[in-house]
Each structure stands twice: as C-alpha cells, then as structure tokens.
Amino acid sequence: MPAARPEDVDAIAAALPHTEKGISWGDRPTWKVPEGDKGKGFVLERHPHKTAVDPETGEMYDDLLVIRVPDAGAKQALVEDDGPFFTIPHFNGYNAVLVQQSRLGEISRDELEEIITDAWITVAPKKLAREMLSS
DSSP: OOBOOHHHHHHHHHHSTTOEEEEETTTEEEEEESSSTTOEEEEEEEOOOTTSBOTTTOOBOSSEEEEEOSSHHHHHHHHHSSSSOBOOGGGTTSOEEEEEGGGGGGSBHHHHHHHHHHHHHHHSOHHHHHHHHHO
C-alpha cells in the first residue's frame, strides 16, 4: 500500500461527486460539497496560529489540514490511534481532526481516501450522500 502524500488530498477530494475547491474561514483553501454557495467544507488548509504549535519546538504548524469527521467517536478514534491525527482545545466540541501534511506518509493513501470520503459524507446533502453510498 503506498503511503499518503500531500498531493493525494486534492486528488481524492476532486474525485468525489459535486465537490469544488473554494475559500472559507476568510481566505482558506477549502474543499466543499456541493459546489456553489451552499457548499460546506470537509477539508481545509489552516493558517498557522498560536493555538496549534509543535510541542517540541514551540513553532506554529504551517502545514495543517482540518478534516471533518462524522462524530465525536470517530474523532476520538483517529486522535487516540498511533497515527498523525490530533486535536487542540480550539476544536473541542467540533467534529474535526487536524493533521500536518508533512506527516500524511504515516498512513496509507487508502486510509486517507477513507477519511476524506467520510468527511465528504459528513457534510454532503443527505440525498447526495445516499446516492454515493448506494453506487
């Protein structure tokens, strides 16, 4: 199984139905579903911010992705797993995980695809999600 790479994020998200890369949170590149004004973000690139710093260096992470998850249980499972996913107090109560793009190689491309697809399903309109799951 090949390791996930940062460029896989765009390839996976673009292959999902009715997605577009747009902007949210002011000016952050964000993958949304459906395309257009009603789109909801499922993967976004986060600005470096003092709320997310490397515990070893104290430097703000500059390559973070925020990925939506279906629920608190899925979030906990990803964060507690031995992989690259984590959370910060800023995201308490919000069903999303953080991951450094530079650490994506710690999981397989297939795992990344499953996580991004779940993120898509989480925010996609219910009818669209049902169509995707039934195909």
